[in-house]
Amino acid sequence: MSSGVRGELEAAVLAAVRELGVKEPPDLELGRARNPNHGDYATPVAMKLARELRRPPPKIASDLAERLNLPPEVASIELAGPYLNFRLAEGWLQKLVGRVAADPDYGRSRMGGGERVQVEFASINPTGPIHIGHGRGVILGDALSRLLDFTGHQVQREYYVNDQNTQARRFGASVYARLHGLEPPEGGYTGEYVAELAEQARRDLPGIEELPEEEAELRLRGYAIDRMVDLIAATVSRLNVHYDEWFRESRLWDDGLPQKAIARLRETGQLQEREGATWFAPDVPGWEEDDEDRVVIRSNGEPTYFASDLGYLLSKFEERGFQRVIDVWGSDHHGYIPRMKSAMAALGLDPAALVVILNQMVNLKEGKMSKRQGRFVLLDELVDMVGADAVRFFYLVRSPDTMMEFDLDLAVSQSNENPVYYAQYAYARLANVDTFAAGREMPAQPELSLLREPWELALARQIAYWPEAVEEAARLLEPHRIPYFVHDLADSVHAFYQAGNRDAGYRVVVDDPELMRARLELCRAGRNTLRAALDLMGVSAPDRM
RNA sequence: GCCCGCUUAGCUCAAUGGAUAGAGCGCAUGGCUUCGGACCAUGAGGUUAGGGGUUCGAAUCCCUUAGCGGGCACCA
Numbered sequence: 001m002s003s004g005v006r007g008e009l010e011a012a013v014l015a016a017v018r019e020l021g022v023k024e025p026p027d028l029e030l031g032r033a034r035n036p037n038h039g040d041y042a043t044p045v046a047m048k049l050a051r052e053l054r055r056p057p058p059k060i061a062s063d064l065a066e067r068l069n070l071p072p073e074v075a076s077i078e079l080a081g082p083y084l085n086f087r088l089a090e091g092w093l094q095k096l097v098g099r100v101a102a103d104p105d106y107g108r109s110r111m112g113g114g115e116r117v118q119v120e121f122a123s124i125n126p127t128g129p130i131h132i133g134h135g136r137g138v139i140l141g142d143a144l145s146r147l148l149d150f151t152g153h154q155v156q157r158e159y160y161v162n163d164q165n166t167q168a169r170r171f172g173a174s175v176y177a178r179l180h181g182l183e184p185p186e187g188g189y190t191g192e193y194v195a196e197l198a199e200q201a202r203r204d205l206p207g208i209e210e211l212p213e214e215e216a217e218l219r220l221r222g223y224a225i226d227r228m229v230d231l232i233a234a235t236v237s238r239l240n241v242h243y244d245e246w247f248r249e250s251r252l253w254d255d256g257l258p259q260k261a262i263a264r265l266r267e268t269g270q271l272q273e274r275e276g277a278t279w280f281a282p283d284v285p286g287w288e289e290d291d292e293d294r295v296v297i298r299s300n301g302e303p304t305y306f307a308s309d310l311g312y313l314l315s316k317f318e319e320r321g322f323q324r325v326i327d328v329w330g331s332d333h334h335g336y337i338p339r340m341k342s343a344m345a346a347l348g349l350d351p352a353a354l355v356v357i358l359n360q361m362v363n364l365k366e367g368k369m370s371k372r373q374g375r376f377v378l379l380d381e382l383v384d385m386v387g388a389d390a391v392r393f394f395y396l397v398r399s400p401d402t403m404m405e406f407d408l409d410l411a412v413s414q415s416n417e418n419p420v421y422y423a424q425y426a427y428a429r430l431a432n433v434d435t436f437a438a439g440r441e442m443p444a445q446p447e448l449s450l451l452r453e454p455w456e457l458a459l460a461r462q463i464a465y466w467p468e469a470v471e472e473a474a475r476l477l478e479p480h481r482i483p484y485f486v487h488d489l490a491d492s493v494h495a496f497y498q499a500g501n502r503d504a505g506y507r508v509v510v511d512d513p514e515l516m517r518a519r520l521e522l523c524r525a526g527r528n529t530l531r532a533a534l535d536l537m538g539v540s541a542p543d544r545m
Numbered sequence: 546g547c548c549c550g551c552u553u554a555g556c557u558c559a560a561u562g563g564a565u566a567g568a569g570c571g572c573a574u575g576g577c578u579u580c581g582g583a584c585c586a587u588g589a590g591g592u593u594a595g596g597g598g599u600u601c602g603a604a605u606c607c608c609u610u611a612g613c614g615g616g617c618a619c620c621a
Binding site for chain 1: 549551552560563568570576580581583585586602613
């Protein structure tokens with residue numbers, strides 16, 4: 001049940017449905033009406049009840065309407081065949097404007113009940129700078145975090161730093177090779193930044209060149225990864241993304257968590273020794289069909305990344321007590337989900353507490369992105385070219401499960417018509433009106449019933465939808481819904497403003513102080529809503545542009 | 546071969562199983578002597594990839610075909 005107007009309507013309809021003798025009411029599908037002629041909200045529930053009640057839907061609709069107990073100051077009911085339509089009362093909308101104008105935090109919800117949620121996102125191997133393919137996960141994860149925070153969850157943003165896996169070792173070895181003018185190792189890193197790292201290391205780590213290879217590699221690995229983490233943090237910070245925790249894989253082993261997880265699996269008979277290696281063999285329903293056994297400890301005694309991940313689950317759910325963890329992964333990792341879910345169950349954790357959100361890959365128009373072939377665009381370069389707000393919006397509007405083809409030339413040439421400026425301009429206009437009106441004589445308290453023009457009420461309606469738009473997006477974990485709301489709201493703002501260009505009598509700043517005061521209140525309500533929404537997208541709300 | 550995701554207007558993308566599938570860009574037409582034109586209004590543009598099915602009702606759920614992307618390691 002959602003809060004706000006919609007929640008009230010749902011509750012009222014539900015009560016009426018029960019009064020008709022329906023024990024298990026179906027989903028009301030009560031939502032905003034598409035066509036304005038149908039009012040503001042509508043439900044087709046009468047059609048769903050036709051079979052059970054053995055009556056024609058229009059009859060059921062009118063029966064429901066008779067029993068519906070709605071405060072008239074909120075909405076009126078209209079019958080349209082099998083549909084029940086609701087229209088928000090103007091008086092209620094006008095009062096709402098006053099409430100929102102006074103509430104800079106309008107739309108914040110307690111829906112989450114303080115649930116402790118971790119969002120782990122964009123945990124890219126810190127062996128190089130991040131490119132535009134990674135940007136998608138960065139923005140998606142951050143937007144999810146903002147959304148959950150706004151809806152009453154305790155959110156922690158985390159980046160998992162792989163500092164001791166195969167890639168990390170190769171990275172360290174590559175820097176070592178570069179430092180000594182040797183050929184990079186098999187599968188090593190060759191970019192120019194590796195050479196720069198080697199030079200920096202020569203300066204920052206005195207005596208590094210004299211150390212024996214093994215020790216030097218270890219130290220160079222740690223050093224290089226620190227530098228890369230700094231670099232990645234700096235890049236995402238330009239996009240208004242700030243992690244609470246950069247959690248290192250090595251810390252898991254220091255704390256003995258993978259060891260603990262392995263011991264637990266061994267005790268419960270969920271590991272097998274075979275071919276010299278230790279395999280994951282969980283006693284979990286569905287495992288046999290869905291996946292094969294996987295190696296936890298290699299035959300050479302080295303643990304796999306999966307061993308770390310087992311410990312990581314304990315860290316998240318037991319050591320740190322998160323009630324839910326949302327992992328944002330690239331879709332190339334989707335095959336890993338069944339194994340992680342099984343690992344949760346095998347460790348005695350609730351698999352449903354681990355939520356994985358996949359985002360599809362980003363491809364360059366010229367073809368697949370490839371570091372090796374030098375075919376990639378750095379996220380930093382993109383921010384340089386089009387700016388942080390446009391970049392965020394660019395990623396945010398797309399649902400994560402459609403693949404993106406990235407055309408850099410197009411992105412740059414279209415950056416000036418990015419819809420984000422449409423919304424920011426609406427905000428700046430509202431701010432400007434307030435400035436313009438400053439110092440004029442007007443009453444302290446607005447008489448909101450003066451807000452009667454269609455475009456004024458349309459703006460108020462759009463403002464009224466904000467809380468449910470937020471909750472919907474949070475419930476579905478779909479931040480891409482927010483920019484669409486923002487666009488609609490900006491639309492209403494511009495239409496409201498434009499009315500004053502057609503006819504000076506419709507401006508905000510008019511001779512009638514009562515009218516001006518009421519319209520200013522609407523501007524402030526619009527501003528608060530717009531700012532909250534832009535905030536949720538991590539996009540700035542400028543007073544001037 | 547098996548598994549996952551995607552296919553909606555010329556292009557980029559939306560749309561809790563509900564009424565006439567919507568935006569932006571592009572295209573056409575119209576609108577400022579005074580609150581910022583990065584704006585507004587109107588219009589053209591659709592077999593929701595193809596074919597079956599479920600349902601009172603399908604872009605949405607099921608089956609199937611095709612295309613695109615990804616995965617199927619003692620890599621992560």
